[in-house]
Amino acid sequence: MDLGLRGRTALVTGGSQGIGFAVAEEFAREGVNLHLAARTKMDLERAKKTLSETYGVEVAIHAVDLSDRAKRDALAHDCAGVDILVNNAGAVPGGDIFAVDEDTWRATWELKQFGYVGITRIVYREMCRRRRGVIINIVGTGGIVTSADYICGGLNNRALIQFTYSLGGASVRYGVRVCGVNPGATETQRLKGLRAKREANAGDAEAFRRELFAKYAYGRPAHAREISGMVAFLASDRASYISGTMMTVDGGAVARGGTL
Numbered sequence: 001m002d003l004g005l006r007g008r009t010a011l012v013t014g015g016s017q018g019i020g021f022a023v024a025e026e027f028a029r030e031g032v033n034l035h036l037a038a039r040t041k042m043d044l045e046r047a048k049k050t051l052s053e054t055y056g057v058e059v060a061i062h063a064v065d066l067s068d069r070a071k072r073d074a075l076a077h078d079c080a081g082v083d084i085l086v087n088n089a090g091a092v093p094g095g096d097i098f099a100v101d102e103d104t105w106r107a108t109w110e111l112k113q114f115g116y117v118g119i120t121r122i123v124y125r126e127m128c129r130r131r132r133g134v135i136i137n138i139v140g141t142g143g144i145v146t147s148a149d150y151i152c153g154g155l156n157n158r159a160l161i162q163f164t165y166s167l168g169g170a171s172v173r174y175g176v177r178v179c180g181v182n183p184g185a186t187e188t189q190r191l192k193g194l195r196a197k198r199e200a201n202a203g204d205a206e207a208f209r210r211e212l213f214a215k216y217a218y219g220r221p222a223h224a225r226e227i228s229g230m231v232a233f234l235a236s237d238r239a240s241y242i243s244g245t246m247m248t249v250d251g252g253a254v255a256r257g258g259t260l
Contacts (some may be wrong), residue, residue, distance in 0.1 A: 002030070003030050003232055003233065003235075003237075003238060004236055004237055004238070005011050005027065005030040005031060005032050005084075005232070005236055006030060006031030006032070006234060007032075007033075008032050008033070008083040008084060009025075009032065009033045009034070009035070009081070009082045009083050009084070009237075010027050010032050010033075010034055010082055010083065010084035010086060010235070011034075011035040011036075011037065011075075011079040011082045011085050011086065011119075011123070012024045012027070012034065012035070012036055012037070012086045012088060013037045013038070013066060013087055013089035013115065013119065014038055014088040015034070015036035015037060015038060015044075015047065015086075015092065016036060016038040016040065016043035016044045016046070017038075017043055017047070017188070017189060018188035018224060019088060019138060019183060019188060019189060019224050019227050019228065020036075020038070020086070020088040020089070020138075020188075020190060020226035021047055021224075022061070022224035022225050022227065023086055023138075023227070023228045023231045023232070024036055024047065024051060024100060025050075025051060025055075026225070026228035026231065026232040027057075027084070027232060027235070028051045028054070028055035028057045029055055031057060031075065032057065032084070032196075033053075033057050033058040033059070034051065034057060034058070034059045034060070035059075035060045035061075035079045035082065035137070036048065036059060036060070036062065037062040037063075037064055037066065037075055037089065038062075038063065038064075038089065039063065039064070039065055039066075039203050041061070041062065041063035044061035044062075044063055046061075047061070048061050049153075062075050062078070062079075064229065065117075066090070066111055066115040066161050067107060067111040067114075067115065069110075069114070069118065072115060072118050072119060073118065075119070076118065076121075076122035076123055076224045077122055079123065079124060080122055080123050080125075081124040082123065082133075083131070083132070083134070084093060084134050084136070084235045085119065085123045085124075085133070085134070085135045085136070086135075086136045086138065086158055086231060086235075087115070087116040087119060087120065087135070087136070087137045087138065088138040089111065089112070089115055089223070090108065090112025090113075090115055090116075090150055090156075091112075091190055092108045092112060092142075092150075092156050092169060093108065093150070093152065093153070094149060094150050094153065094155035095149065095150075096148050096149055096151055097148070097151050100152045102150070104134045104152075107150050108152060108153075108156065109152075109156055110132065112156055112160070113156050113159055113160060115259040116137055116160055116163070117163060120167070120178075121170070122134055122170070123135070124176065124178075125216060127174070128171075128174035130177075131174060131176070132175050132176065132237050133175075133176045133177075133220060134176070134179075135167075135176070135177070135178045135179075135181035135208070136177075136178075136179060136181065136231055136234050136235060137160055137163070137178075137181075137234075138180065138181050138183065138184050138227075138231070138237050139157045139160045139161055139164070139180050139181070139223060139246065140153070140157045140182055140183055141157075141182045141184045141250050141254055142154045142156075142157045143156075143157025143158040143159075143160065143161045143163070143182065144158070144161070144248070144254060145254060147158060150240075157182075159182065160180070161182070161246055161249065161254065164179065164180040164244070164245075164246060165245070165246075166244075167244075167249060168180075168243040168244030168245065169243070169244035170244075171243060171244075172244075177234075177239075177240070177242065177243040178243055178244065179232055179234050179239075179242055179243055179244065179247070180246045180247070181227060181230050181234070181246065181247050181248075181249060182247070182248040182249070182250065183222060183227045183249055183250065183256070184221075184222060184248070184249065184253045185216060185221040185222065185253070186221055186222040186224055186226075186227055187220070187221040187222065187224065188224060192219075208237070214255070215253070216251060217250075217251025217252055217253065218251065222249060222250070222251060226249060227249055229256060230247055230249050234247065246258035
């Protein structure tokens, strides 16, 4: 489907793998030129090669630690002229209040919460000046499902959901839309790693896996492309009346009582 995005430019943080790469590929398929930011240069170079050679779009890569405020601000200033910003970088560890120590808690918030807010502050100002642009925050259902075993991530996500609601409600007066996506469990390398650890601690790994997958819609986690398709739609003019809200893509998990 042609979403009318051809020729626009997007910055995708955490864009070298997982949901971020799926979003970047979705945009590239629509003819969007890209800025990809992530920590690891090798992963970024691999993503750039794939996207530029397959789809013929321009891809600029930025190897940067987004928890470093100075580097994060420099990236945002360099990319302030983009049409679309997708905040996606930042994985928050699971565990209860005793498992996540204060240093880890602060570090993950610096990357995800302050990363989203810091980059948005700079890019949003320029979008308001031009009176056009779309900002999409990839957050997660941990912000709407209560779990003591994901307490750091749940609080982080809930704050970013509120951030999206608040900014997106006001942004339309400047011609800018701000909205977000809450993915449920999505089959990425991160999810596979977390699942492997839980399987290793289970008495019967195969039984654990069967029980876990039975909780998912269609007996599986989401594919990353099922998240990226929603992001591309929200970035397009077909979603021109959508702002200040979150789209949950979780196969109905929250409606069934929630699963992380």
